[in-house]
Amino acid sequence: MLTYALRRLVSLALSLAVASLVIFLVVEVAPGDPAAYMLGTGAQPDTIEALRSELGLDQPRLERYLSWAGGMLTGDFGTSYTYRAPVAQMVADRLWVSLPLALYALALSTLLAFPAGLYAAARRGRAGDVAVMGATQLGIAIPNFWFAMLLVLLFAINLGWFGAGGFPGWEQPLAAIKALTLPAVALALPQAAILARVLRSALIDILGEDFIRTARAKGLTRFEALWRHGLRNALIPVLTIVGLQFSFLLAGAIIIEQVFFLPGLGRLIFQAISQRDLIVVESVVMLLVFAVILVTFLTDLAYAWVDPRLRRRA
Amino acid sequence: MTPRILAPLAALAFAAAPALAQENDLTLAIQLEPPHLDPTSAAAGAIDSVLYANVFEGLTRFAADGSVEPALATEWEISEDGLTYTFTLRSGVTFHDGTDFTAEDVKFTLDRARAEDSTNAQKVLFEAIEEVNAVDPQTVEVRLSRPEGAFLSNLAWGDAVIVAEESIADIKQTPIGTGPFRFEQWVQGDRIELARFEEYWGEAPALEAATFRFIADPTAAFAAVMAGDVDAFAGFPAPENLPQFESDPRFTVITGSTEGETILAMNNAREPFDDPVVREAVAHAIDRQAIIDGAMYGIGTPIGTHFAPHNPDYVDLTELSAHDPEKARKLLQEAGLEEGLTVSLKLPPPSYARRGGEIVAAQLREVGITAEIQTLEWAQWLEEVFGNHDFDLTIVSHTEPMDINIYARDDYYFGYDSPAFDEIMTELDATAEPVARSELLKAAQEKIAEDYVNGYLFQLALPTVADARLEGLWENQPTQANPLAGVHWTE
Numbered sequence: 092m093l094t095y096a097l098r099r100l101v102s103l104a105l106s107l108a109v110a111s112l113v114i115f116l117v118v119e120v121a122p123g124d125p126a127a128y129m130l131g132t133g134a135q136p137d138t139i140e141a142l143r144s145e146l147g148l149d150q151p152r153l154e155r156y157l158s159w160a161g162g163m164l165t166g167d168f169g170t171s172y173t174y175r176a177p178v179a180q181m182v183a184d185r186l187w188v189s190l191p192l193a194l195y196a197l198a199l200s201t202l203l204a205f206p207a208g209l210y211a212a213a214r215r216g217r218a219g220d221v222a223v224m225g226a227t228q229l230g231i232a233i234p235n236f237w238f239a240m241l242l243v244l245l246f247a248i249n250l251g252w253f254g255a256g257g258f259p260g261w262e263q264p265l266a267a268i269k270a271l272t273l274p275a276v277a278l279a280l281p282q283a284a285i286l287a288r289v290l291r292s293a294l295i296d297i298l299g300e301d302f303i304r305t306a307r308a309k310g311l312t313r314f315e316a317l318w319r320h321g322l323r324n325a326l327i328p329v330l331t332i333v334g335l336q337f338s339f340l341l342a343g344a345i346i347i348e349q350v351f352f353l354p355g356l357g358r359l360i361f362q363a364i365s366q367r368d369l370i371v372v373e374s375v376v377m378l379l380v381f382a383v384i385l386v387t388f389l390t391d392l393a394y395a396w397v398d399p400r401l402r403r404r405a
Numbered sequence: 406m407t408p409r410i411l412a413p414l415a416a417l418a419f420a421a422a423p424a425l426a427q428e429n430d431l432t433l434a435i436q437l438e439p440p441h442l443d444p445t446s447a448a449a450g451a452i453d454s455v456l457y458a459n460v461f462e463g464l465t466r467f468a469a470d471g472s473v474e475p476a477l478a479t480e481w482e483i484s485e486d487g488l489t490y491t492f493t494l495r496s497g498v499t500f501h502d503g504t505d506f507t508a509e510d511v512k513f514t515l516d517r518a519r520a521e522d523s524t525n526a527q528k529v530l531f532e533a534i535e536e537v538n539a540v541d542p543q544t545v546e547v548r549l550s551r552p553e554g555a556f557l558s559n560l561a562w563g564d565a566v567i568v569a570e571e572s573i574a575d576i577k578q579t580p581i582g583t584g585p586f587r588f589e590q591w592v593q594g595d596r597i598e599l600a601r602f603e604e605y606w607g608e609a610p611a612l613e614a615a616t617f618r619f620i621a622d623p624t625a626a627f628a629a630v631m632a633g634d635v636d637a638f639a640g641f642p643a644p645e646n647l648p649q650f651e652s653d654p655r656f657t658v659i660t661g662s663t664e665g666e667t668i669l670a671m672n673n674a675r676e677p678f679d680d681p682v683v684r685e686a687v688a689h690a691i692d693r694q695a696i697i698d699g700a701m702y703g704i705g706t707p708i709g710t711h712f713a714p715h716n717p718d719y720v721d722l723t724e725l726s727a728h729d730p731e732k733a734r735k736l737l738q739e740a741g742l743e744e745g746l747t748v749s750l751k752l753p754p755p756s757y758a759r760r761g762g763e764i765v766a767a768q769l770r771e772v773g774i775t776a777e778i779q780t781l782e783w784a785q786w787l788e789e790v791f792g793n794h795d796f797d798l799t800i801v802s803h804t805e806p807m808d809i810n811i812y813a814r815d816d817y818y819f820g821y822d823s824p825a826f827d828e829i830m831t832e833l834d835a836t837a838e839p840v841a842r843s844e845l846l847k848a849a850q851e852k853i854a855e856d857y858v859n860g861y862l863f864q865l866a867l868p869t870v871a872d873a874r875l876e877g878l879w880e881n882q883p884t885q886a887n888p889l890a891g892v893h894w895t896e
Contacts, residue, residue: 123784124792129440130526131448132791133805142446142524173440174593175577184593240624247632255628257618258595352620352629354594362594365754366440367784 099391103384110380111163115156118373124148125172125367146172159373168374173366178374181359188258189348189355192271192278193340199279200286200336207283208290209322213314215295223287230284239277239350246273256351274351278344282336289332293325300324326397334390338383428894430614431875433887434626434635436642438594438619441577444563445517446524450804450885453563454639455597455617458888460501461566461582464492464511465557471716471806471883473558477506477567477583478545487552487837492545498606500569501587508539513570515547527564527805533834552835554842558807563884585610585890595619599889611877611893630656630870637871637878639887642756644702650870659869660704661881665802666711667757669765669860672797674820677746684857686736687798688726690772691765697863700760705863710850711809714864715881718846722854726861733772745773748797752778753786757865758800765800765860791818802865806884809849812858821858 126142127134143149162169168178211223247255253273259266294317297303306316345357352358356375363371437451444452444461458466464478478492498506517523519531533553538546549556559565572581580588585607586599599615618635620626623643629635630650641647650656671678671687678684693707706714709722737743752762759780766776776798781789790796796818803811812821813830829852833845854861867882877892 122788123782124788125784127787127792128784129447130524131450132787132801132803133448133529133808134526135528138524138526138528141522145522145524175441176593181593240628243625243628243632247628247634251632253632254634255632256620256625257629257634258592260592349622350625352595352618352622352625354592358594362438365782365784 095395096392099388103388106384107377107381111160111377112156114373114376114380115159118369118376119152121367123367125369128367129173148172159370163374163377169370171363171368171371173363173368174371178371181371182356182375182378185354185356185359187261188271188353189341189344189357191267192274192344192353192355193337195268195271195275196278196282196340197333197337199275200283201333203279203283204286204290207287208294209314209317211287211291212294212298212321213317215298220291224291227284227287230280231288233281235277235281236346236350238280239274239347242273242277243350256353258353270351270353274344274347274353277350278340278347282340286329286332286336290325290329293328294321297321297324323397327394330390330393330397334386334393338379338386341379341382429612430616431612431637431889431892432616432618432635433889434618434620434629434638435887436619436621436626436640439597442580442588442591442597443568443576444566445514445568446526446577448526453885454887455599456580456582456584456588457563457566457884457886458584458890459586459599459615460580460584460588461563461568462584463560463562463566464494465561467561467806467883467886469879469881469883469888471713471881473561476561477511481557483837487554487835488549490547490549490556491540492547494543494545495606496543498583499604500572500583501581501602502569502572504569504571505542506567506569506583507542508545509542510567510569511545512537512539513573514565514567517568517573518565525564527562530559530562530565552837554834554836555807561884562806563886586615589614607890610890612889615889617887637869637875639867639869639878641868641870644704644868647702647704647868647870655873657871657873657875659871659878659880661867661869661879662706662713662715663804663865663867663882664713664806664808664884665804665865666708666713666808667705667761667800667802667862667865668711669862670796670799670801670819671859672794672818672820673822673858674794675797677740677742677748678797679820680740681857682736682740683742684859685726686733686740686772687769687774688857688860689729689733689736690769690774691726691860691862692728692768693723693862694728695768696761696764699764700757701863701866704866704868706866708861708864710854710861711803711812711859712846712850713806716807718843718850720847720850722850723861725854726857730768730772737773743773745775747775747777750776750778750798750800751786751790751796752780752800753783753790754780755802757802761800761862765798794818794820800862804865804885809846809853812849812853819859821853821856823852823856826852826856 126139126146126148130139130142159169171178171181207223211220214220243255246253258270261267302320303316306320344355345361348355348357360375435454439451439455440447444456462476464476465473466476468474477495479495480493482491494508500506515534515537518525519534533549533551534547535550536548540546568576585602585605587602589598589600591597597617601610601613620629626638626641627643627646630638647658651658671684673679697703697705707723708714709725712719750762750766752758762778766778769776790799810830811817813827829845829849836842869878871878874895876895879888
C-alpha cells in the first residue's frame with residue numbers, strides 16, 4: 092500500500108509542476124491588460140503605466156513566473172491585481188461556499204443514486220426498472236442551469252420557500268444551508284442520474300457472476316444477494332464516477348453559481364478572467380488542477396481499499 | 406422521487422423563514438461588483454455606484470438633476486483671472502474613523518490625484534491644478550495654471566472625493582469617508598453592507614442600514630426581484646421583463662436617463678472612414694429608433710451628437726443624420742464606393758453593443774456596407790480598439806458626464822483631429838460665464854455632428870425596478886451613483 096501511495100504521490104507532484112507552467116503561459120498570452128481594464132476609457136497612457144508598475148506588471152515574465160510558482164510552494168498565492176487582496180484569502184473565502192456546495196450536491200446525488208440504481212438492478216427489465224431508467228435519461232438530458240431556473244421559479248418565486256439566490260454566510264448556519272439547497276439540488280440531479288445508471292449496469296454485470304448464483308442458491312433473494320455481496324464489488328466503477336463528479340462539482344459550478352448569484356470559486360474565476368486579474372486566474376486554475384489531481388489520488392487509494400487485489404499488484 | 410425531496414426542503418424552508426422587509430433597511434442590487442473600494446484609483450463605474458455620496462463626498466457634488474452643488478465646501482471665491490479658487494470648508498465634519506476633516510485632507514487628496522505616479526483614472530480632471538494650499542483648517546486655495554471653466558464640476562466627480570491620509574493605506578478594502586453611511590463589511594462576490602453614520606454633518610438618512618448586492622445574470626436579476634430578495638434593482642439588466650413589472654402593483658419601474666452617449670464609433674484616422682462623405686453615408690444608413698426598439702426594448706432617447714439630451718445646453722441634431730438609405734447609397738457613390746465595402750465592427754460585451762451591433766450591421770447591409778461582426782471581451786476591446794485603434798467600427802457607450810472634450814484629445818481611439826473643434830474647447834476652458842459657456846457647448850455639439858465624426862445612436866437609459874413603497878431613489882444618473890441619504894419607505 093505504501094509504495095503504491097508513494098508512486099502516486101510522485102506523479103502528482105510532476106503533474107502539478109507541468110500544470111503550473113502551462114497555466115501561466117496560456118493566461119499570459121491572452122490579450123488584455125489588467126491595468127487598462129481597471130482604469131477604463133478615461134485614463135491617460137501615463138496613468139496606465141503608473142498602475143502597471145505599481146502592480147509589478149512591468150517585470151519580465153520569467154521573473155513573475157518564478158515568484159508566483161515559488162510563492163505558491165510556501166502558500167503565498169500573491170496579491171490580486173484588481174481586488175488588491177491576498178489571493179489565498181480570497182480563494183479560501185470562496186471555498187467556504189464552493190466546497191460545502193460540492194459536498195452537499197455529492198451527498199444528495201449519492202443518496203438518490205444508490206437506492207435508484209439498486210432498485211433498478213434488482214427489478215431489471217420490469218416496469219420499475221424502466222421507470223427509473225426513463226427518469227435518469229431525463230435527468231441527464233436536462234441542462235442543470237435550466238433545471239436551476241425551474242427550481243427558482245417554483246420554490247423562490249411561486250412558493251416563496253427559498254430566496255432566489257445569494258449566500259448569507261456561515262454565521263447563520265441554517266440560512267446558509269438553506270441558501271445552498273436549491274443550487275445543490277440543481278447540481279445533484281444530473282449527477283445522480285449518471286451515477287444511478289453506472290451503478291445499475293455494474294450491478295447487472297455482477298448478477299451474472301458465480302458468487303451471486305451461490306448466494307441465491309443458499310436462499311437469499313435477488314435484492315439481498317445484491318446488497319450483501321454485489322454492492323461492494325460494483326463500487327470500483329462507481330467510485331471512479333464519484334471522483335470525477337466531485338471535481339466537476341467543484342470546478343463546474345460556474346453557471347449554477349451565476350444563476351443563484353453565489354459568491355463561489357466559479358464566480359471568482361469568471362470575474363477574474365473578464366477583468367484580466369491574471370494572478371487570480373492562474374492561482375484558482377492551479378488550485379482546481381490540484382483538487383482534481385488530489386481527488387484522483389484519493390480515488391486511487393480508495394480503489395485499493397475496496398479491492399485488496401490492487402494493493403498487492405502495486 | 407418528488408415527495409422525498411420536498412419533505413425535507415419544506416421543513417428547512419420553515420425553519421429559517423426569510424426576515425420580512427423592515428422599514429429602516431434597504432437591499433439594493435446592481436449588476437457589477439466593484440473591483441476594490443477606492444474611487445480615486447480605478448475607473449469609477451461600480452465603485453461609485455456603491456460609494457458616491459453614500460460613503461465618500463467631494464468638495465462639490467452632483468445633485469439629482471445634474472447641477473453642481475456645495476458638499477464639503479460651503480462656498481468658494483474665484484479670482485478675476487479665473488486662476489485662483491478659494492474654498493471655505495464645512496465645519497464640524499468628521500470622517501467615519503472619528504478624525505476631523507480639514508484643509509489638509511483636501512490638499513492631500515488633490516495632490517495625490519495629480520501626482521506623477523497617480524493611478525487616478527480621471528487624472529485629466531486635475532491637470533490644470535498648479536498648487537494647493539491649506540490656508541487654515543477651514544480654507545483651501547487652489548491655483549490653476551490655466552482657466553478651467555468646468556473646474557467646480559470636475560471636483561464633483563467620484564474620482565475627486567476627499568480621502569484622508571490616515572486611512573489611505575487600507576482604502577481599497579476599508580473605505581473611510583465623510584458621507585451619511587459608513588462602510589460595514591464586504592462579502593466579496595456577494596454584497597457590501599453600509600450603516601448609517603450617526604455623526605453625519607447633514608440631515609440624517611432615514612435608512613439605518615443598506616446592503617448592495619451584485620447580480621450579473623439577467624435571469625437571476627429577475628428572480629431576485631420577483632422573490633423579494635432585493636428591494637430594488639438599479640440598472641435592471643433584463644429590459645424584456647420590464648412590462649411585467651410595470652403591470653405588477655408591487656413594483657415601480659423608473660426609467661431614468663444616464664450620461665451614456667451610445668455611439669457607433671468610426672475610425673476617422675484610417676480608410677474608409679477618414680473620408681467625411683463615407684461617415685455621412687453611415688450616419689444616414691442608421692435607423693436609431695429601430696436600434697432602440699430592437700436592442701433596448703424601446704428604452705433610450707435618440708441623439709444626434711455627443712451630448713446628453715437632458716442637459717439644458719443640448720441641441721437636437723438628429724435631423725442632420727436622419728435615416729435615409731437612398732441618400733446613404735448616393736453618398737457612397739460620390740465617395741467612389743458604389744461597389745460596396747467591407748469593414749470590421751468590433752463589439753464589447755454589453756447588450757446594447759451586442760444586440761445593437763446586429764441591427765446596425767443589417768442596416769449597413771441595406772446600403773451596401775458589409776460589416777463583419779467580431780465580439781470582444783472588455784479587456785480585449787480596451788487593448789485592440791481603445792488602445793491600438795485597430796478597428797473600423799465599434800459600438801460603445803461613453804458614460805462619463807460632460808465628456809464632449811474627448812473629441813479634442815490627441816490620439817483618441819476614434820482618431821478625430823480638428824483644430825477648429827480644439828479651439829472651441831480651449832475657449833470653453835477659459836470661459837466661466839454661463840451664457841457664453843452654453844453657446845460654446847452648442848457650437849461644439851454642432852461641429853462634431855456636421856463632421857459626422859461618429860454615428861450617434863441613443864442616450865443609454867437606466868431602468869430601475871423597485872418596491873412600490875420605496876421613495877427617493879435617483880431617477881436619472883447625472884453621474885453613476887445610487888445616493889441613499891434621501892431614500893425612505895412609505896406605507
